[in-house]
Amino acid sequence: MDVLFASPIGTMKQSINIVWLKRDLRLQDHLPFASAEEDPTCDYLAIYLFEPSLLSAPDNSVRHQRFVYQSLMEINRKLSRYQRSVQIYHGEALQVFNHLSHTYAINAVYSYQESGTQLTWDRDMAVAKSFNTQQIKWIEYQRDGVIRGIKNRSQWDAQWQQAMTSPQITPSYTQSKIAISDTNNPFALEAEYLQLLSTTDDNKQYGGTDYGWKYLRSFMEERGKSYARSLSKPLQSRTSCSRISPYLAWGNLSLRQVYQYVAAHDNRKAYGRNATGLLTRLHWHCHFIQKFEVECAYETHCINRGYESLSYANDPTLITAWENGMTGLPLVDACMRCLHQTGWVNFRMRAMLVSVFCHHLDCDWRHGVYHLARLFLDYEPGIHYPQWQMQAGTTGVNTIRMYNPIKQSYDHDPEGFFIKEWVPELRDVPTQFVHEPWKMTALDRQFAGVTIDYPDPIVDVTQAARYAREKLWGHRENTAVISENRRILKTHVRPNSRKRRNLKSTS
Numbered sequence: 001m002d003v004l005f006a007s008p009i010g011t012m013k014q015s016i017n018i019v020w021l022k023r024d025l026r027l028q029d030h031l032p033f034a035s036a037e038e039d040p041t042c043d044y045l046a047i048y049l050f051e052p053s054l055l056s057a058p059d060n061s062v063r064h065q066r067f068v069y070q071s072l073m074e075i076n077r078k079l080s081r082y083q084r085s086v087q088i089y090h091g092e093a094l095q096v097f098n099h100l101s102h103t104y105a106i107n108a109v110y111s112y113q114e115s116g117t118q119l120t121w122d123r124d125m126a127v128a129k130s131f132n133t134q135q136i137k138w139i140e141y142q143r144d145g146v147i148r149g150i151k152n153r154s155q156w157d158a159q160w161q162q163a164m165t166s167p168q169i170t171p172s173y174t175q176s177k178i179a180i181s182d183t184n185n186p187f188a189l190e191a192e193y194l195q196l197l198s199t200t201d202d203n204k205q206y207g208g209t210d211y212g213w214k215y216l217r218s219f220m221e222e223r224g225k226s227y228a229r230s231l232s233k234p235l236q237s238r239t240s241c242s243r244i245s246p247y248l249a250w251g252n253l254s255l256r257q258v259y260q261y262v263a264a265h266d267n268r269k270a271y272g273r274n275a276t277g278l279l280t281r282l283h284w285h286c287h288f289i290q291k292f293e294v295e296c297a298y299e300t301h302c303i304n305r306g307y308e309s310l311s312y313a314n315d316p317t318l319i320t321a322w323e324n325g326m327t328g329l330p331l332v333d334a335c336m337r338c339l340h341q342t343g344w345v346n347f348r349m350r351a352m353l354v355s356v357f358c359h360h361l362d363c364d365w366r367h368g369v370y371h372l373a374r375l376f377l378d379y380e381p382g383i384h385y386p387q388w389q390m391q392a393g394t395t396g397v398n399t400i401r402m403y404n405p406i407k408q409s410y411d412h413d414p415e416g417f418f419i420k421e422w423v424p425e426l427r428d429v430p431t432q433f434v435h436e437p438w439k440m441t442a443l444d445r446q447f448a449g450v451t452i453d454y455p456d457p458i459v460d461v462t463q464a465a466r467y468a469r470e471k472l473w474g475h476r477e478n479t480a481v482i483s484e485n486r487r488i489l490k491t492h493v494r495p496n497s498r499k500r501r502n503l504k505s506t507s
């Protein structure tokens with residue numbers, strides 16, 4: 001039954017609910033859609049907002065927006081048989097909701113909670129306040145087993161398991177009863193912006209749930225057979241890793257859908273540690289987002305505040321060289337250039353890029369964190385910032401790892417295939433020199449018949465690592481670091497974990 005209300009200017013407003021899509025761009029296992037479909041009092045409008053304040057934030061990039069747009073187009077194709085579509089607005093949330101309030105009597109807004117940055121958190125606070133004054137109910141559901149408002153992790157693992165194993169939500173879609181008129185929409189996508197969003201790029205994964213399932217299926221059917229073995233290899237991991245990260249980050253797939261699919265798959269047993277490894281990583285995914293949900297200041301502040309007093313050189317020339325893949329360290333440059341083109345490298349290479357940035361180039365993590373956020377197609381704030389800080393050594397509670405980019409190169413790209421693919425300047429260099437081309441003497445070059453138009457390393461890796469190690473290792477005993485460690489372990493780590501037991505034995 002649709003309820004009509006009198007609007008201030010005398011016309012009757014249709015009463016509606018709204019499904020506000022954020023990082024949950026799918027139609028199945030979707031509680032906001034299911035709830036809106038089940039409300040007998042009024043129909044609903046699904047909306048997505050391209051918010052200028054978020055688009056201009058330093059972590060945002062066009063590749064993310066395109067992925068989102070592709071996902072929305074797929075949803076709209078599927079919804080068209082119900083005469084429904086997601087209405088897309090290019091405007092700030094408050095403005096768009098005010099605009100919608102002029103046309104409709106909004107009863108309730110359904111969405112998932114967003115464990116995002118300070119910007120999205122502040123936006124949500126302002127929206128909640130506005131809804132409150134307009135008596136609009138905002139029903140926000142827990143996303144992917146991440147729990148709002150918890151003070152510690154005592155029950156978290158069990159609750160996460162329960163969320164992953166509980167039945168999926170299957171909305172029953174019905175024909176829309178809402179007449180949508182876009183003639184008076186000040187927030188419609190402008191032609192130029194639409195053109196930008198609709199441009200496709202064959203080097204990057206395409207957005208949408210169907211693609212997400214394709215990647216996951218092919219992983220469990222074939223590609224994942226060498227997952228554990230090839231996880232660290234920059235080249236082989238491109239096909240042996242699941243590659244579902246952008247689909248999880250933008251919610252084309254829910255964590256529960258993936259978890260249940262992998263756990264019940266016929267190949268689960270035959271896959272052994274390949275399948276177990278994937279399930280473990282799904283848990284990590286949520287574990288990191290849970291940290292960020294509790295404290296989104298980790299985007300801009302050291303997780304362990306004791307590390308705020310560490311100083312860095314922050315040489316802008318080195319930062320630019322790292323950003324552009326021109327450090328003279330072949331594997332580092334190959335990874336960075338590959339990211340520019342494709343938006344994805346494997347975990348180890350991401351960790352190495354951060355390690356080189358913070359340790360060898362002696363730069364504060366905050367000067368590099370947004371660059372990679374913009375490049376990663378799977379940018380997920382809840383994973384990105386805590387992972388950066390782990391690799392930067394500013395959490396205090398994790399072992400500090402320094403990845404030697406030359407050793408990584410010999411170990412994980414021994415033939416230099418990945419390097420040669422992304423650093424064409426080194427294509428003709430003999431394999432024995434591809435990891436350290438600067439070691440090729442003029443005579444070596446003459447014998448091999450190559451000229452190398454590639455920079456020498458911008459730092460001495462051994463010396464830089466020694467300096468960084470002394471600086472970081474020395475700081476571990478700082479009193480502020482030690483007292484912060486206690487706070488962090490109590491908030492983010494299970495009570496019975498080894499780290500917590502160590503804490504007790506030293507207190």
Ligand SMILES: Cc1cc2nc3c(=O)[nH]c(=O)nc-3n(C[C@H](O)[C@H](O)[C@H](O)COP(=O)(O)OP(=O)(O)OC[C@H]3O[C@@H](n4cnc5c(N)ncnc54)[C@H](O)[C@@H]3O)c2cc1C
Nearest residue numbers: 241242243244245281284285347350351378379380384387
């Ligand atoms: C500095 C740094 C920044 C990162 N930023 C992001 C990010 O913004 N978004 C993102 O999704 N991942 C991030 N990761 C984690 C990891 O590198 C990617 O999840 C993984 O490479 C994605 O590829 P995949 O889907 O093939 O992973 P698979 O190995 O197939 O794993 C499946 C899924 O498990 C999750 N996962 C895997 N590894 C991790 C991990 N170490 N921590 C948390 N979750 C994990 C991801 O959701 C991933 O899609 C980051 C890692 C580092 C070191």
